Amino acid sequence: MVITTLFYIFVAVTIIQIIYYLVFAVFAFSKDEKQKTTKSLPVSVIICAKNEAENLPEFLPSILNQNYPEFEIVLINDASIDDSLEIMETFQKENNNIKIVNVENNEAFWGNKKYALTLGIKAAKHEHLLFTDADCKVVSENWISEMTSHFSTEKSIILGYGKYNTSKRSLVNLFVKYETLLTAIQYFSYAKIGSPYMAVGRNLAYTKSEFFKVKGFINHMNIRSGDDDLFIQDAATKANTTICTSTDSFTVSEPPKTFKKWVLQKRRHISTAKHYKTKHQFFLGLFFVSKLLFIILATLLFFLFDWKIMLPIVLIYYIVQFIVVGFSAKKLQETQAVFFLPFLEIGLVLFQFGIFIANKISKPVDWK
Structure with missing residues (x-):
């Protein structure tokens, strides 16, 4: 029995x-569907960096070399204690489309990335915002073009894909890449059926209007993580959200190298899910x-x-x-x-x- x-x-x-x-x-089995427009929208690329002196010189050039007519790069120095600010200033001297937002520790929002991002978003001069991380490299010079081609009068939030590099003969890497794949399958599928629930901050686009419509991160400012998925929980709907999965739209990052680092990363991510709808x-x-x-x-x-x-x-x-x-x-x-x-x-x-x-x-x- x-x-x-x-x-x-x-x-x-x-x-x-x-x-x-x-x-x-x-x-x-779906196809990546761009909006039917030939207009190139002015874009602000926002990168929040905290102690990224090692990564900025390696990955920032892939953003600077984008094949796109009008974009600025907003570099947010989130109270770094290394040479991140100095490196940003060096790049700024050589590129007139870089804007630096230097964030010092605020007692009320100490160590809170959302506070730094909010200041960066306010400083951005364009309505359309594209986000990635300081340790990410875009795989194509058409990254901005691919992601922003999905904006329209209806669609103001674009969910992209962030890959991890492959490490040969690494069991941890195999699990990291599979977990990333499965997570992407889920959040892209939910968005396709009209119930978006998360995104990855290393490849995400939305408008300033959507950000201020939900008062930014105010509903979860006390939660350190979730500047991407908890924002999507507040702002994304069936009507205003779409996905971008063309290969030129991907970003790529270095994965956690050890099981311990992966555990710490996933503990932060999973703890955020308890704040979902x-x-x-x-x-x-x-x-x-x-x-x-x-x-x-x-x-x-x-x-x-x-x-x-x-x-x-x-x-x-x-x-x-x-x-x-x-x-x-x-x-x-x-x-x-x-x-x-x-x-x-x-x-x-x-x-x-x-x-x-x-x-x-x-x-x-x-x-x-």
């Missing part, structure tokens, strides 16, 4: 998982819980139940998953992860469960 009940639960969670992947197929918490939580139950019950029932019944159910699940994740990975140029999909899926679920427990025990470390 107990085994039969477990089997029915297993069938239920498998159906739930397949439904999720069918929803994700909306993104996997209830519906997003529910559907994201249901996806995780049903996947965890699928893995646990599939393992148990292969030993306790008729394997001839179990095998076709598991195969159907993985076929659907491979197709959807595979096409999504091809679109986002992350095909390496697909070859190790079952292994990565199990490892990532256990990792995320461990992060959830760790966050319950202690508070994660904030942004730099």
Whole structure:
């Protein structure tokens, strides 16, 4: 009786998982649709840097060399204690489209990136804003053009994709890239069906009007993280949000090199999710819980139940998953992860469960 009940639960969670992947197929098989306009909008590229003296000389040139007629770069020095400000000033002397916003520690907002970003946004002279990080490199000289081509009178928030570099023979890197891929599949899919819930700050665009409409970060200024996803929670709607997934629109960053650094990064990210809207918490939580139950019950029932019944159910699940994740990975140029999909899926679920427990025990470390 107990085994039969477990089997029915297993069938239920498998159906739930397949439904999720069918929803994700909306993104996997969609085309990147630019707005029908030939007009190049003036753009302010905003980069918030805290102790990025090493990264600025390496990555800032990829922004300066953009093939775009009119853009400024707003460099925000967020109370750095290294030579970040001096490096910014050196670049400014050689480029007249650079504006520097030097932010000193404010007692009320000490160490809060959102405070620094707010000052940078206010200083930007253009309505259309494009965000990336100081440790990011854009993959193409057409990055600004690709991202801003999705702005229109209706669409004022553009969600982009931020890749991580590939490190050979690194298990941590493989998991980082797969987790990044799966997260992107989810937030792009939710946006496609009209329920945007997050973005990545290393590749995001929106208008000043949208920022001030929701009073910036005021609703979550006390939360150190979430300048990207919590802003999307406040401002993004079905009507005003779209995605950009053309390959020239990608940014690329160096991934965490060690498991410890990845844990610290994900603890910050996952802790922010508890501030999402209830519906997003529910559907994201249901996806995780049903996947965890699928893995646990599939393992148990292969030993306790008729394997001839179990095998076709598991195969159907993985076929659907491979197709959807595979096409999504091809679109986002992350095909390496697909070859190790079952292994990565199990490892990532256990990792995320461990992060959830760790966050319950202690508070994660904030942004730099």
